[in-house]
Amino acid sequence: MKNYIKKNKMLTFIIFLILIVIVTSVYHSYKPLPEGVSFEGDVHYVNEVNLLSDITYGEKKEVTTEHEIFNRIFEVIEEAEEFIVIDMFLFNGYNDGEMDYPPLSADLMNTLISKKQDNPEVDIVFITDEVNTTYGSHEAEELSKLQDNGIRVIETNVKVLRDSNPLYSGVWRVFFQWFGQGGSGWIQNPMAKSAPETTVRSYLKLLNIKANHRKVLATDKSAIISSANPHDASGLHSNTAFEVSGNIIGDILKTEQAILDFSGGGTLPKYTGQAEEGDIAVKLLTERKILDHVLEEIKKSKDKEEIWVGMFYLAERKIIEELIDAADRGVTVNLILDPNEHAFGQQKIGLPNRPVAAELLEEGQGNIELRWYNTQGEQYHPKMIYFKRAEESTIISGSANFTRRNLYDLNLETDIKITANNNEQVMKDMNDYYLRLWSNQDQEYTLPYDAYKDEMTIAKKAMYRLQKLFRFTTY
16 A cells, blocks of 8 residues: 555656646747847838858868958947947857868957957947857856956846747756756867867757857947858858948847846947938848748749748748749749758758758749759858849848748847849849859859759658657757
8 A cells, every 4th residue: 555655656746747847848938038039120221231241162172262241340340439239159269170260259359359458438248149158068268358358248148038949948947957057077069179078967958959149240330230150160151241331220239238138238338320311221130020021022022033042051841831832923943052061070961951952842843943052061151032023122131040940039030131122232242142153153152953962852851850840950
C-alpha cells in the first residue's frame, strides 16, 4: 500500500512538472510583445536614397571584394555632430582563420572610440545582442573597450521576447535558466575555435534561440539600414544596405528606444526633425510588419511585372506560396539565393534554400527562375526583395531573412521600404545590381540552379518540413 501511494505521488509530481513546462511554453510563445516591437513608421518623403553593396567574387584563394557598406558607416560616424545610435547583432573578431578576414569589429570599435575622444559631446550608444558574450559565458573585448571610453553599451534583454522553440523553451525556462551562464567554460565556442570556451549553461541558453538581429546606424545627419554585421568572420560576405536621411531617423530612434526600455538602457537622444521634400517614399518596418508589407506587395504584383529576390534564408511558407501564386498570375520571379553551403567555417547541407528552390521551380509555371550565388566559403547575405513595375517600383530590405524566426516577432529586425519612380537613381542602381549578378557581367557571380541540384532533395525537403513543424531550427 505504501509503495502504491509513493508511486501515485511520484506520478502526480511528474504530471505536475509536465503541465508547468507546457503552460510555460505556451505562455512564452504567445505572450504580449514589449511596447514598440513590430513597428510600422509613417511614410516620409526624401530626395535621395543610396544603395550600398558589398560584393565578393572570384576563387577562394583570390577573392575580390567590392565593399562599400562599412566604409560609408565609418564616414557617417565621422560626420555626426550630436548623436550616434548603432544597433548591431554580431560584433566580435572571432574567426576560423581559414581566410583573410577584414578586421571589421576592431575598425568599428576604433572609429567609435576615436569619435568619442575627439568629440566628447557627441552621445554614442551601442546596442547589441548577447551572442557576442556567447550568452553570458565571457566578456566581449570590443564592448568592454567601448564602455571604458565613455560609450554607452546596451545588451538587449531578449528574454522578454517570444520564444521560438516551444518544444525546448519550456524545459529551459523551468529547469535551467535560473543557474545563469557565467563561470569557467570548457566547451569549444560555436562562434570559432579562437573564441573563449563556454559553459554548458550558455549552450542551453543558445538553444532557446532568439536574437536582436538588427543592423542599423542612425545619427543626427543620416541613417543606414543594412544586412551586414561588423563581424570579422562575416567580413567577406556579400551584403546590401540603404542610406537615407530625414524624419525616418526619428522612427529608428523610437524602435531603438523600445529596446532600451525593456533592457534598462536609459534614454536615447532626440531627433528634432525637418521639413519633408522629395518624391521618394520611405517607411521603417520592424518584425512582423516586414512580413505584412512583403505579402502585400507580392499580392499587388501583376502579369508582366517582375519580382527580384536576393536572400540568405528563404523559408517562410506564406511568402513561398505567394511567390508561386504571383508566378501563376504571370509575374516573373527571379531569385538569387545563397546555397547554404557555409556558416563560419562549418559545412552546411543546403537547408532551407535548396528544398525551397526545388519547390519554387516545380510549382512556378515556368515564371520562376533561380540562380545560386557563387560563394567560396563566404555567404550571399542580403535580405532584399525588389518589385519592378512599369513606372514606380518598391524595395524592401534590411536585416530580416524570409523565415519564421525573422518575421513573426521572435527576433528583432529592421527593414526599410522604398517606393519611387523608376527614373530615381536608387531604382536604377537596384536594377543594375540585380542584372549585374544575374547575367554575370564581367565575372561569374551566380551559378545556374543545377549547380547545386543533388540526390538529397527529397530527404532535405522532409527535413525542412519537420524542422518547420517542430520549430527546432536556427532559421
